[in-house]
Amino acid sequence: MPELEWTTPPSRADLKDRLRARLPALGGSLRVIAQDLLAADARIDWVTVDAAGRAVLVLIAEPGTELGAIALALAQRAWVEQRLGDWLQLAPGLGIDPAAGVGVVLLAPSFEATARAAARALGADALPLWIYRCVRNGAGEDVLVEPAEPGLRSSPPPPLVPPAPSLADDAALSSSFRTSLTDAQLGLTAEEQREFEAP
Secondary structure, three states: OOOEEEEOOOOHHHHHHHHHOOHHHHOOOOEEEEEEEEOOOOEEEEEEEOOOOOEEEEEEOOOOOHHHHHHHHHHHHHHHHHHHHHHHHHOHHHOOOHHHOEEEEEEEOOOOHHHHHHHHOOHHHOOOEEEEEEEEEOOEEEEEEEEOOOOOOOOOOOOOOOOOOOOOOHHHHHOOOOOOOOHHHHOOOHHHHHHHOOO
């Protein structure tokens, strides 16, 4: 079995392709609705919507620019907040709930202590910071992601393995799918949920 080894990041385009495949790991069942959107003097890598209808921006910081990327992320969030109403007029089916606000997730190869402190200092508006690492597994390469600050997330992610209901809890067994997944974990739209409801 080949050993895993850390490697340098690929080109930005290739890195973005690999990170896009990792977006589900960021939590909230993120669904991409736009990529490379030109916003406040820079591009937003992805505009996504989570299962609760919250718009979540995902930004990739260049190495060494993490502290500045936090300021840019706040500017991008403010820019999007001002335009949500217009977006919903143009595309009401996006699934965005303006009342849910706008979140931002920042990805970088590392975050120094100053950047982490700045993200935490935002209090309730703290930015979730995620570290990506490039790894070589034999001839193939991949990207792994992990939270830099485990307490800061874009939204509470659904558990990867739902807890098994107690045998004594018949109500729980009868009110959920046989897999025990909830509607929020499935990430179904209201229209998709109606397809499964009894007439």
